[in-house]
Amino acid sequence: MNVLVCIKRVPDTGSRFELTADRQDIDTRNLEFTISPHEECAVEEAIRLVEQHGGTSTVLTLGPEAASEQIREALAKGIERGVLLETDGSEWDAAATASAIVEAIRALSFDVLLFGNESADAGNYQVGVRVAYALDLPCVTGIKALKIENGKALAKREVRGGWEVYEVPLPAVFTVKEGINTPRHPSLRGIMMAKKKEIERIKPSQKEAGLVKKSLRKPPERRGQVELLGQGAEAVPAIIAKLKELGVIPR
């Protein structure tokens, strides 16, 4: 079984972030980068599928040279091959990203193509779906369970009050949600091996954007003065009084 997993490099925003002066981006000068959360689980799922069924795994991302850091992270966990669709780091919209991915993989043969349901930063909900349509493959979105049997895939998606079960023939595209698995940490040996691996680099051509970012801004924040109830266990009477005041416990 040949598995492709597409990931995105995103800043690890932590608790606070600032925008750049031109309001085009988050100021990332003091931030680390990571694989977008849903895709981190997609990487894990790819590794598990190959562990169970044999075959090869490939990780692909579209982004600047710095995104090779996220490719190496996936390689360190156990993905075999890395492909970087190298850009100048400017943001590509979902249609342009999907079209570049399709261009790069059209000649290759994959049984399972994994994406994140939506990226943490842009949240377009489209790249996996667009790739599936361009390649005329079935696509199940937002899955939290995947089982492959006899050339078919059973995928589960969480909905209000339960689960939807889908069965599709392979090859197929799946967009994954966090919770499908618990991603492993890379081993020291994996990290060493990933450092030496050759990453395949492709310069993709960029389709004109249909959704054009003008600028970013922060939404108005709910910000009141915090009322300090005290320090340590001595604050308990004040907490109890507050719970009464809020009607959480009887007076």
Next chain:
Amino acid sequence: MISSVARNSAAILGVVEHDRGRILEESLEMLTLLRGVAALLSAPLEAALIGREAEPLGPSLKEQGVRRVYLIPHERWDSYAPEAWAKGLAQLIEAKRPQVVAAAGTDRGNELLARVAAHLGLAMAANCTEVRPGPPFEVTRLRWGGSLLEDAELKGDPKLLTVAPHAIPAEASPALEFQIEIFSPSLEERDLRVRVKERLEAKRTGASLADAKVVVGGGRGVGGAEGFKILEELAQLLGGAVGGTRVATNNGWRPHSDQIGQTGVQIAPDLYIACGISGAIQHMVGVKGAKRILAINKDPEAPIFARADYGVIGDLHEIIPALIAELKKRQAR
């Protein structure tokens, strides 16, 4: 007369989502936002309802200002079949030529419009909070689960977008004219290759995170699965539910279904008690709906204190057992 102008103007089409016999609140919000856009463009507001079970819901859309409802029934798609539904919508769009097509920014709404966009080769803007039809046609949309807003220009014809849930409240405003039209798409067998084969109902125990009036949340400061026991006990005494940050679920201290945040559950309790939680953005976008936040944290500099209503500085492993003891004492009285 206004109505003659409106008839010349291409429609604004809302794709209305329904679940087991009810129209989703998110779809009513979407129609409310579209009504504003329709008014700015002097265009009629129309709606699409997919599936035979949606038929009885059609007439109720008059109250939302919808002038025409397209019912799209098909004997083969009583269960959700996203590829076929999107193809049916794409055919409706090609036949009726609306200028804007929108759905609610739910999992299904985002999926359907992404598929329509892929099918028709159009751009799509997900989770919009504002639409300024221009020209140029501009939207404001959510990024980072709502901790950032993006102003963007949306190109293509028609404009495809989804409306962020709970960005604006749903308001009814009845239409003066109203009609229902059946639209029958033409489908092939292979359009049904992706469809729900089976629906499993979830088992319910205790208050669910999404509905609980009190939620006790734990983060890195809880330290491990063992540490969550006191949070469980506190939640039980307050009739609430327990959740965790991404750190807590990724470390296996809690199941993923208990994750509160951008990639987990969004909660809206009367009181959220955040224990050992620093206040990362990924987590805070999940508690935006909380009426009050009480933060317990050792670090007085923790960013959670800037977003909380009440704060207690100190070790949760001392404070929570003391609080539990006091609550039990009161109960025994």
